[in-house]
Structure formats: C-alpha cells, structure tokens
Amino acid sequence: MIRGENFALSNLCWPIDEDRAALRIISALGYRGLELAPFKVFGGWDGVTRAEIVSYARFAASEGLTVVALQGILFGANLGPIFSGPDARLALLKHAAQVARMAGEFGGLRCVFGAPGLRKRLGLSASEADRIAVPLFQDLGRIFDDYGSILVLEANPESYGCEYVTKTGEAVSLVAQVDHPGFQVHIDTGTICINEESGEALRSYASAAAHFHVSEPDLVPLSFANARHGQFGDILRSSAYAGWISVEMKQPESDWRSCLQRSAQVIEACYDV
Template sequence: MIGLAICNELFENWEFERVCDTVKALGYDGLEIAPFTLAPRISAVGLAERNRLARVMTDRGLRCVGLHWLLAKTEGFGLTHPDPSIRRATADYLIELAEATGDLGGSLMVLGSPKQRDLAPGVTYEQGVAYLIEAIEHLLPTLERRGVDLCLEPLAPAETNFLNTCAQTVAILERLGHPERVKLHLDVKAQSSETEADVPTLIGRYAKFAGHFHANDVNLRGPGMGEVDFKPILAALVASGYDRFVSVEVFDFSPGAEETARISIQTLKDARDAAIRSPTIAS
C-alpha cells in the first residue's frame, strides 16, 4: 500500500526528535530529509550522528524515505556546467549524499535542485543530457552498493531550463538503461505545469517509471490547502500499482508546520482510502 511521508524542512528550526514525534503522532509512515536541515554540507554530518538520527526515526516507528533538495543551499556545484572539474565535484558530492542516505536508513534520493542543474549559457540541451548521464554513471556504483534509487524530477520552466517534462526525463532514463536504480520522480506542482496532459493522466502514462511522488498544491501549500483535487490523483496512483511513498512537500510554510502536516495527511489518507475502496483502471 502507498505509504505517507512528509519532508522535514517544513519544521523549521525544530529539534529532530520533536519533528519525528509530531510526524508519527499525526499518522505519517516516513520522513524525507533535506540535507541542508542537517548541515551546510552533508560531509559535516559524521557517521555517529547519522546513526543517531536513524535510531531516532526507527525508535518512533518511522522510515527514513531518503533525501531531497540534494544540492540546495550549496555553492560551487553544477550538474551541466561547462567546466568538467565543477561537474566532477558535483558528481562526487552526490556520492557523499548517497552514502548518507544509506547511513540514515533511506532508500532514495530526489534530484530536483533546479538552479544547480540549469543549462549554463552556451550549453545545449543535448550537451546537458550528456553531462547529466556522465554524472549519474559516476554515481551508479555507490547507488548499487548502498541500495539507493536516484529519482530524476521534471520541474516547471519557471524553475529550471533543463528537464521540464516527464517525457524528457523518461527519455534520459531509457538512454541510461538502469531502471533498477535510476527512476522518475513525480510531483503534483511540477506536473501541473505540463501541457501534455493533466496530472492523473500523466500518472497513468508514467507511474511505471516512478520511484517516488511528492504531493503539494500549485499554491505551494500542502494537499487540501488549495484548489488541487487529490482524489483523482491518488486514484490514478493506486490504479497504476504504485506502492511506494507519497511525501508531502510544501514551499509556503506560513500556515504553520503542524497545521500543514495535519491537513495534508488527512487529505491524502481520505483520497488514498477512497481509491482503494473503489479502484479505477489507469489510463
């Protein structure tokens, strides 16, 4: 069954234990972590601290989903930068993140980080694809050894000029040829910007490639806090056979962390349970 999780950056400046206690009490199954909430660079979080954080989650019956916002709030990185030394440093840092993901008990990494993947002036789309594939191939042995999936996230043109649609991202996945470790990431806000189809239809077409899913509203708040109807979205996910996590990821924290987390999980539970009771056929 689809598990429900939430991203920890919503709980700004909270102690990690308090975050986990609150998330568990609200009924979430897992916690997804933004590395910048732990340290400016993940290398600053030693193995002992990673193990402690993993125990805090486990002791409360929470699963660590993995990491997202992989390169956010860092300097000097660029996945498609024309300078090969910068690209290699970025790929090496992704290896550090994969190691941390495994140490924390997580099983996936979401590669969003729009600004750190933007095509620099003079870099063509095809060059960007080649650079991204080069970085992922450098990362693959660590993903295999740690049992971690890398999920590539299409994002809206307003956020990045590289990888804006599910179709573009799946084309890269097919070129890579490692579906067991490199997958598609689906996100309601991002998919809402696509012109190919609406969100439930996109899920029906692409969920077979998906390793993870983010739930949010186009107004940047959580499920149930805007105009997006999550019933057909969860119905499409259930019908597709998707059985991994759906994580709440929001960008507008103004309603407050607990209120956002409470409304979001209730909305998702209601939609998921309704879909399970009355399944539909994915398109």
C-alpha cells in the same frame, strides 16, 4: 487518520528546533515515513559521521517513523551548473558520494535530484545537453547503486528556473537513456500541475517511478482547493506503483502544526487506501 503504510512527509515543513514535536504529530496523524533534507538536520555535509546518522534514524524510529528518502541533496554544497564544464561535474560526483554514503548508512534510500539552478543549459541545445547528461547520470547511478540507494530525477518546471528536464515525460526519457538501476524516475504533483500535464500521462509514468511527491506548485501547503489530488490518488491506486508517497511542503509563515493536520486530511481523502 491516515491508514496506508506508505505515506511519508518531508521535514521541510517545520522549524528544526521543533523536530521532536513535529515527528510526534505526524506519527499520530498516521504517517510512517520521514523524508529528510539533510542540511537542515546536520547543518552541513562535511564531517557527518555514521554515529550521527544512526542516532537520527533511531530518534525517528522512537516516534514510529522510518527515514525513507533524502531531498535537498545539493543544497549548501556550493556547486555550479552541470553544463558549465568538467570541473562542475567532477565536483558534483564528489559531493554525490557523500550523499550516497549517508543514504546507505540510513539503510538505502531514494535521493531526489532537483536543483533547478544547476540545470541551466547555458546555450546548449536539448540534444547537446543530453550528450553530456547521460554519461554523468550513469556515473551518478553507479555511485548511489554502490551504496544500495537510488538517485531519482525530478522534473522541475521552467517557472522554478530550470532549463533541463522540465516536464515529467522528459525525466522518463532521460532515465531510459541512462539505463542504470541506480538512476530512476521521481514524480512530483506540483510539477505536473504547473505544466498542466495530463492524468493519462501520469498513468503511463506512475508504474515506472521509484519515488513520488505530493506537492502543490511552489510547495505551498496541501489544499483541497487543488481538485487534481483526487485524480492523482485514483491513478496511483490503479497503477503498479508500490513506493513511498511523500508530502513535500515548505515551512508556512503561519502555524506549521495546522499545515501538518491539513496535509493528512488531503492524503486521507485523496490518496489513502
């Protein structure tokens, strides 16, 4: 059983109609946090009320879990690439206000900005993209900060179809340029593994991170076959990182319950106190 109090798990891993059973299982395994993909829970973005949000938070709490982060925050929002023009960026800001309100009503959360499909550079150089992205993310940071939440930037590798901020160091650099408390770094171990980023690089980034995902490449179930988890756990424990460590896995084709059990075994062996 997981002993640490800062481990969470994403609801991507199970069918939504098994929500109560899944929450009961992960709580029994020792997870204390729940990361939500809101579209999966609420079925959309428009019209989600404060009462619905509070009700879900109480539902999670009844199983011993706290909602600690949101992911998939742009899924189902029908947005275009951020470098395609001002209209696309305005639409993103409008949608972000909905997400930030939701995060605020959950009590103030980390909200993961992934969405590799929206990060096509469309022929722009990296420096040209930065000149557009920095003021955009400053605006986004202000929106989330107003609701007591933080937008956390996840590097997405090129193999996921991303063309902007594909390595963790690039995320760290962009966050430094944006320089707003509402916009911080998110670290994902799947990205680190795909990019073959070094442990020393992670050591230098970990203390600056606001959120952390334990994942495998392509979000397959956690496995001891990935020998780097032990290294990642050692680095986190020796760093000043004090946030939630959240497991992210897509729903497996096989038994999702076994997937939850195995994830807890990896966390206990490699990341726990």
